[in-house]
Amino acid sequence: MVNVIIQYLLYLIILVLLAIPLGSYIGKVMNGEKVFLSRIFLPCEKFIYRILKIDNTEEMTWKRYAASVISLSVISLAVLFLIILFQGYLPLNPEGVKGTGWHLAFNTAVSFITNTNWQAYSGESQLSYFTQMLGLTVQNFVSAAVGIAVLFAVIRGFINKQKDRIGNFWVDFTRTILYVLIPLSLLVSVILVSQGVVQNFKPYDTVKLVEPITLKDGTVVTNEIVPMGPAASQIAIKQLGTNGGGFFGTNSAFPYENPTVLSNLVQMLSILLIPAALVFTFGRNIKDKKQGIAIFSAMMIVLVIALACVAVNEQTGTPQLAANGSVDLSTKNQAGGNMEGKEARLGIASSVTWSVFTTAASNGSVNSMFDSYTPLGGMALMLLIQLGEVIFGGVGSGLYGMLGFAILTVFIAGLMVGRTPEYLGKKIEPYEMKMAVLACLATPVAILIGSGIAAVVPDITASLNNTGAHGFSEILYAYTSGGGNNGSAFAGFFANTVFVNVSLGLCMLFARFVPMIAMLAAAGSLAHKKKIAATTGTLSTSNTMFVFLLIFVILLIGALSFFPALALGPIAEHLKMLG
Numbered sequence: 001m002v003n004v005i006i007q008y009l010l011y012l013i014i015l016v017l018l019a020i021p022l023g024s025y026i027g028k029v030m031n032g033e034k035v036f037l038s039r040i041f042l043p044c045e046k047f048i049y050r051i052l053k054i055d056n057t058e059e060m061t062w063k064r065y066a067a068s069v070i071s072l073s074v075i076s077l078a079v080l081f082l083i084i085l086f087q088g089y090l091p092l093n094p095e096g097v098k099g100t101g102w103h104l105a106f107n108t109a110v111s112f113i114t115n116t117n118w119q120a121y122s123g124e125s126q127l128s129y130f131t132q133m134l135g136l137t138v139q140n141f142v143s144a145a146v147g148i149a150v151l152f153a154v155i156r157g158f159i160n161k162q163k164d165r166i167g168n169f170w171v172d173f174t175r176t177i178l179y180v181l182i183p184l185s186l187l188v189s190v191i192l193v194s195q196g197v198v199q200n201f202k203p204y205d206t207v208k209l210v211e212p213i214t215l216k217d218g219t220v221v222t223n224e225i226v227p228m229g230p231a232a233s234q235i236a237i238k239q240l241g242t243n244g245g246g247f248f249g250t251n252s253a254f255p256y257e258n259p260t261v262l263s264n265l266v267q268m269l270s271i272l273l274i275p276a277a278l279v280f281t282f283g284r285n286i287k288d289k290k291q292g293i294a295i296f297s298a299m300m301i302v303l304v305i306a307l308a309c310v311a312v313n314e315q316t317g318t319p320q321l322a323a324n325g326s327v328d329l330s331t332k333n334q335a336g337g338n339m340e341g342k343e344a345r346l347g348i349a350s351s352v353t354w355s356v357f358t359t360a361a362s363n364g365s366v367n368s369m370f371d372s373y374t375p376l377g378g379m380a381l382m383l384l385i386q387l388g389e390v391i392f393g394g395v396g397s398g399l400y401g402m403l404g405f406a407i408l409t410v411f412i413a414g415l416m417v418g419r420t421p422e423y424l425g426k427k428i429e430p431y432e433m434k435m436a437v438l439a440c441l442a443t444p445v446a447i448l449i450g451s452g453i454a455a456v457v458p459d460i461t462a463s464l465n466n467t468g469a470h471g472f473s474e475i476l477y478a479y480t481s482g483g484g485n486n487g488s489a490f491a492g493f494f495a496n497t498v499f500v501n502v503s504l505g506l507c508m509l510f511a512r513f514v515p516m517i518a519m520l521a522a523a524g525s526l527a528h529k530k531k532i533a534a535t536t537g538t539l540s541t542s543n544t545m546f547v548f549l550l551i552f553v554i555l556l557i558g559a560l561s562f563f564p565a566l567a568l569g570p571i572a573e574h575l576k577m578l579g
Contacts, residue, residue, distance in 0.1 A: 006313070007349045008307060010267075015272055022273065023280025023292075029179040029434035030152050030172065031285065041178045048174055059165035062524025065153050066517050069146055073113050073513070075141055081109040083135040085125070093128035094203040100126060112136055114512035115243055115394050117487040119362050120495040120503060122249030124227035127200060137234040137246060141185075142240030144274075145176040147396030150516055152277060152413040154400045155285055157523025158424040162530050166523050180274070181241060186237035188270055195263040199232040200257050201566035231257060239270035242394040244364030244487045250353070251342055252367040264346060264367065268354050271363045275392035278399050286424060290542035296401055298550045302391045308378050309354045313377035314338050314348050318577055325490075341372025351379075359384040362394035364487025371474065371490045378490065379570035382477050386485035387558040388443045388515075394485060397512075400449060400519045404439035406541065407432055407522070409553045413539050413546075423541060425531040435522035439515035444509040444561035446483035451476045451565065452502055463494040469576065473569035476520075483507040 020270075049056050060068065083090065084105040088098040097107070104120060113119045117140075123132060149172035150442050157168045193199050205226045213221045231247040235257055238245055252258040252267060270576040279299065283292020315337040321327040342351040351368040358365055359381040370378055386389055390402040407423055411433050414421030452458050454475050464471040474492035481488050482504040489495075540546060 004311075004349050006050060008311065008353060009211045011268070011346070012304070013453060015276055017355065019268065019276035020280055022277035026148075026180055026274075026277055027281040027284040029175055031283070032175075033474075035179065037179055037183060045174060045178055045277065045498065048178075049171075049345070052170070054168075054170045054174075054374050055102040056168065057296060057333050060170055061164050062153070062157075062520045062527075064167055065150075065166055065169050065524075068519045069150065069516065069520075070513070072142070072146065073436055074171075075107050076113045076139060080112060080135050080139055081105050083131055084108055084532050085447075087128045087131045087135075090128065090130045091166075092130035092133065092201065092343045095128070097126060097310075103501040104496055105499045107482040108136075109348060110505040110508050112243070113143055114122060114495045114508045115241070115397065116179070116485045116508045116512070117149055117238065117245030117361065117475075117488070118245045118482050118508065119245055119249075120487070120504075121499060122313060123246060123250050124204075124229070128230050132234060137237060140234065140237040140241050140243040140245070141177055141181055144237070144395045145173050146181070146393050148176045148274075149173045150395070150520060151230070151282075151396035151400045152521040154403060154519050155282060155485050157526040158426060159239065159558055160369040160407060160527040163527055164524060166520070166527050170361050171354070181237065184270075185233070185236040185239050188240060188266060189232045189350075191266050192263055195257040196401060197232040197235060197263060197271055198228055199230055201230065204228055227256070229504075235267065238365060239267045239269060239363065240395075240512065242271065242275060242361045242363045242398075244362075246357065248404065252365050253369075256476070260369060261350075264350055264354075265310065267365070268357055271354075271365070272360045272392055273359045274395045275361050277400050277510065279392075279398065288424070288542070291424065292353060294398070294542045294547050294550075295406070298547045298554075299391050299402065301547070302387075302551060302554070303356065303360050303383075306360065306384055307353065309376045310356055310373070311349070311352045313374040313380075314352050316374075318374055323488055338372070338374055338377075338569055341369030343367060343395040345378055355381055356384070358488055359486060360389075360391040360393070362389040362398060362484065362486050364481065366488055369371070370477070370493070371492050375470075375473075375570040375574035378473065380576075382390045382473075382570065383566070385480050385486045386444070386562045388440060388449060389484050389555065397485070397516070401439060401493040401515060402434040404515065404519055404522075405554050405557075406550060407436040407442060408541060409546070410541060410554060411436075413549060417539070419537060419539070422538060423533055424533070425527050426526045427532060429525075433521045435518040438559060439522075441516070442514040444557070445482055446474075446507040447480050448561065448565065450483055450507045451479035454479060454500070454503065457499055458492060459497060459499065465492045469569055469573035476565055476569050479504065479507060483511045485512050 023036060085099045107120055107261055149169055152172050153166040206223050207226050209222055232246050248254040248257050258264055258267060267440055279296040280292050283289040317338040337348050342348060346367055354367045370381060388401050390405060392398050393401055407428055410421040410423045411428055464474060474490045477490040485508060
């Protein structure tokens with residue numbers, strides 16, 4: 001057990017050690033400061049501005065910034081929708097895969113432009129290499145860069161004084177891709193290829209099985225088809241950009257997508273690397289590192305609590321597994337605990353860490369099956385998404401979502417002590433509060449309305465693998481994943497239907513763009529305001545009290561919003577299991 005705890009601690013320590021220098025680097029890049037890659041990418045950056053006729057000295061109002069974000073997203077949605085729909089007529093399709101139905105194409109396109117990457121399909125059987133590479137991989141870069149760009153616009157809202165400009169979207173977008181996402185993706189791709197992750201354009205291979213398999217009808221199977229494709233390049237950015245969409249149907253549990261212990265470690269750390277680094281970037285760019293440390297501390301405390309909750313429940317297993325000693329749950333010379341749905345080569349510790357990282361980071365990739373987790377273990381994963389994807393969250397989106405909660409927290413604290421609330425030297429007034437509330441409540445609204453309607457649709461309830469509380473958890477998790485822009489799944493029901501594809505697509509759009517526009521509006525309003533000097537009566541937003549008050553507000557909103565639904569799902573299942 002001590003070795004398992006050390007393993008969890010090492011994952012967290014390595015993450016922090018990598019995030020701190022990366023945070024400083026990203027801050028310099030987005031400020032236009034010289035970095036060690038400037039000699040390579042600065043000419044490329046200038047060339048892009050010249051070709052696209054972008055004035056990199058021009059700054060935008062929040063409305064123009066938001067319009068740029070929306071216009072790029074609409075174009076991306078249309079292009080990706082058409083690629084998926086007509087992939088049968090496009091090149092790089094050695095298996096002759098035909099286009100999907102319109103509703104699956106819509107769902108997939110929405111999923112990837114919103115940084116959700118929910119998958120109601122199996123990549124190796126329903127998508128061509130062209131779609132995977134020039135459709136999905138490109139959108140992994142685009143959606144991640146959009147989230148990071150919006151974060152820096154929000155940061156400028158706190159930095160700028162009495163002006164209505166918050167930066168240039170196209171400059172932020174270009175710098176993010178050139179200096180951050182491409183170099184990191186190249187590095188991770190090379191590591192993954194060295195570990196055996198496939199990266200080719202070959203047709204699928206047919207290999208001979210070591211042991212023939214006899215089917216129920218008596219047929220003996222001696223061969224198996226092994227999918228190929230340009231996987232490593234997509235896997236790198238799917239993890240780094242907190243996208244999560246798997247090249248193969250079983251995602252990062254598939255040996256060709258995640259073959260070794262090192263590939264597992266690199267991918268797992270990549271999930272939280274940029275979101276964690278951006279918190280340190282935030283402290284650096286507002287010239288108050290204590291503020292960044294305070295936000296980081298709040299995120300890390302909740303992450304560690306969630307990690308402990310899932311780890312204990314999965315390591316302990318269930319009373320049914322322990323009954324009559326039918327399953328050895330000890331950790332002596334084995335993983336022990338609840339190994340159902342987990343890869344034997346990865347074990348419980350790596351599976352649990354991955355599951356917590358991916359649901360905290362709005363990533364959605366998996367190396368184990370969440371449907372097989374214990375009720376409380378699965379509930380902790382679900383709750384991380386339901387909190388608004390602010391415990392590190394998606395690249396950019398997680399931190400600007402957390403800043404929305406910070407605004408809400410200082411407002412509540414201001415009411416308690418009878419002072420006008422302030423955050424980072426700016427007064428928080430009714431307009432900022434309305435935008436912060438809109439940003440914080442968008443996710444609960446999308447999840448609860450979507451899952452509530454889905455729970456009474458006969459086709460969905462009829463297709464569930466499980467009835468009762470666990471079946472409801474499967475529905476709730478699906479809409480939690482879509483409404484939280486996460487993309488992971490409990491699975492357990494047939495998701496590729498017109499209703500599920502369209503309703504989840506609408507949830508994804510709502511949960512992505514409502515908070516984004518709300519926080520841009522708040523940033524535009526804050527940028528107009530002058531800085532207020534701190535006084536003895538100013539509430540500190542960088543001390544321990546504020547950290548725990550922020551955590552309390554986040555958990556309070558999550559508990560109030562989702563406790564009734566969780567009580568009908570995982571909590572009811574846990575109580576039934578006990579007795």
